[in-house]
Amino acid sequence: MGSIMSTLPERENETSSSLEGLERQIVDVFVDGVKVLGLPRSIGEIYGVLFISPTPLALDDLVEKLGISKGSASQGLRALKGLGAVREVEGNGERRTYFEPAVELKRLVGGFIREQVRPHIESGKKKINKLAEAAREEPDPERRAFFQERVERIDNWTRRGGQVLPLLQRILGE
Amino acid sequence: MGSIMSTLPERENETSSSLEGLERQIVDVFVDGVKVLGLPRSIGEIYGVLFISPTPLALDDLVEKLGISKGSASQGLRALKGLGAVREVEGNGERRTYFEPAVELKRLVGGFIREQVRPHIESGKKKINKLAEAAREEPDPERRAFFQERVERIDNWTRRGGQVLPLLQRILGE
């Protein structure tokens, strides 16, 4: 959806749920939001419902409100916990665990960078090291110079990327 | 792939192509790279091949090197042109059009922000305005206060996001 390649019509945001007015709209905003970040719809739905709920909600509340399966809700909550975007509410006598959203941009951005961005940069670095090696082995000197220049350039990109991230976090922090 | 939800095995990067050694590795790096950005594999492949080619390449070169269809190559090039990530090489007497990559990080980031990020922020802003309206209509004062606080918060996020983008571009620009 909204992909760079497609011109297809988009699925309209669901009706088979008990969301009303404002809730529906908020969920839509977050569904779009997570899509930009490459995360699945259910993640946005779940976060959205939690975000606009005046009280913490349990898994079954999400299942009911969104009309999604228990499996989806469980997996979605796990992912959101991993991102630091929701936390379990402590110390209510209850058996069920209730969730509330993290609402500080700093936290959300930090979690996303930690979970989704950094790992890719790390694994990228490894590959680039091997690249540098491969470039050195090119026999033809002219081609070798060219390859090395290009590899060096990629290396710069990732280095700069790595530098921007903490900066980003500072700028978005409070 | 590498999705937040899945634990599935990943397709290994193709063998049915005439890429060799360094080329293959470079293409892999870019395939991973564009995946993080939510762009399709073929985009990364095409850009990668252009990036590591000492000379500009035509559509048919890409088809042959990558073993992809003409359709893919055509669409991929179009998308990359849209992102400002490749340009047509001017003024060779040839009939075929040849392409070379844009290799300045500034340009690449700028194109991505312009094409993929800004439009979402724009459409988000519209939705948020409607949200603010909806929140004002909540009759119960306590809930209304809560809703308005939350909507205000989202609004802040997008505003900050909008401010960070030009900054980002400056930081990454040479």
Place this chain on the structure above:
DNA sequence: ACGTTTGTTCAAAAAAGTTTGAACAAACGA
């Protein structure tokens, strides 16, 4: 005018990613 080369389009096929639901496990109270 005609055949050839180059590139685009878009419906259908394939691939990738997401959600479901039934089976399972853990924690609890009676």
Place this chain on the structure above:
DNA sequence: TCGTTTGTTCAAACTTTTTTGAACAAACGT
């Protein structure tokens, strides 16, 4: 212990996105 509630897992079903390939169009040389 046993039944109930709560939540997790993962293969299969489903949805969405990407790629293919055949038909088409444009541009060129002869």
